[in-house]
Amino acid sequence: MYAVNVSPILTAMAFPQTRLRRLRRTGALRDLVRETDLRASDLILPIFVVAGLDGRESIGSMPGIDRLSISAAVEEAGEAAALGISGVLLFGVPSAKDEEGSQAWDDEGVVQLATRAIKDAHPDLLVVSDLCLCEYTSHGHCGVLRDDGQVDNDATLELLARAAISQARAGADAIAPSDMMDGRVGAIRAALDEEDFGAGNVLLNRRHLPYAIPNPMLHSNFNDGNRNPPEQVPIPEVDGALPRARREVAEVSRPCE
Numbered sequence: 001m002y003a004v005n006v007s008p009i010l011t012a013m014a015f016p017q018t019r020l021r022r023l024r025r026t027g028a029l030r031d032l033v034r035e036t037d038l039r040a041s042d043l044i045l046p047i048f049v050v051a052g053l054d055g056r057e058s059i060g061s062m063p064g065i066d067r068l069s070i071s072a073a074v075e076e077a078g079e080a081a082a083l084g085i086s087g088v089l090l091f092g093v094p095s096a097k098d099e100e101g102s103q104a105w106d107d108e109g110v111v112q113l114a115t116r117a118i119k120d121a122h123p124d125l126l127v128v129s130d131l132c133l134c135e136y137t138s139h140g141h142c143g144v145l146r147d148d149g150q151v152d153n154d155a156t157l158e159l160l161a162r163a164a165i166s167q168a169r170a171g172a173d174a175i176a177p178s179d180m181m182d183g184r185v186g187a188i189r190a191a192l193d194e195e196d197f198g199a200g201n202v203l204l205n206r207r208h209l210p211y212a213i214p215n216p217m218l219h220s221n222f223n224d225g226n227r228n229p230p231e232q233v234p235i236p237e238v239d240g241a242l243p244r245a246r247r248e249v250a251e252v253s254r255p256c257e
């Protein structure tokens, strides 16, 4: 079998010898040379689960998307599985919030309960859990605050690791941190390994990256969808975001000892 790669020919000659329309002439030709093949199995469906909710409620800024009760989330996950979608990404809205966001590492928290229920009903569907504290903190920041009101980066890492362990214990196949703390991926990876969840994956999740544009994820999770916490990376900092992403890829690849 031969892989078709026409690009050297295309770059070597120009019109009139090179006629790109030839490659678009039939569906079979287009399929042969296509570079991107997007299937349902490439996708993960975000689901917003609310503790104590009965059924579902609409999200104003995301027409057609609802916040769901746990049982409604199980149902929706089943529909996703039937469509061939690989997994769901769970965002949780807890029943109560506090300064530290302690519901994030509560084994009976909304994401943990939803994870267990979805894995019970659909064992082959991947469950990925969003990991941040802002859904769980009373002040809405993505980490615990120091006395001066600033987010304490390093103290937050320990809480994120605690929440990741709880999510893994509930059966999450992968943890997707979105908090943007420095060092979070390495801290979570190390905690998963220490607690014998070495096979658990850490995915990079950019929910908090592009906050200069309206972020419907925030509207979905928070009472005040317009806030811009300082821990989010502003969109004009794209050049800075790339080295950060590379560093986190290195952290996530930390070998299991």
Ligand SMILES: [Zn+2]
Pocket: 132, 133, 134, 135, 141, 142, 178, 179, 208
């Ligand atoms: Zn957050």
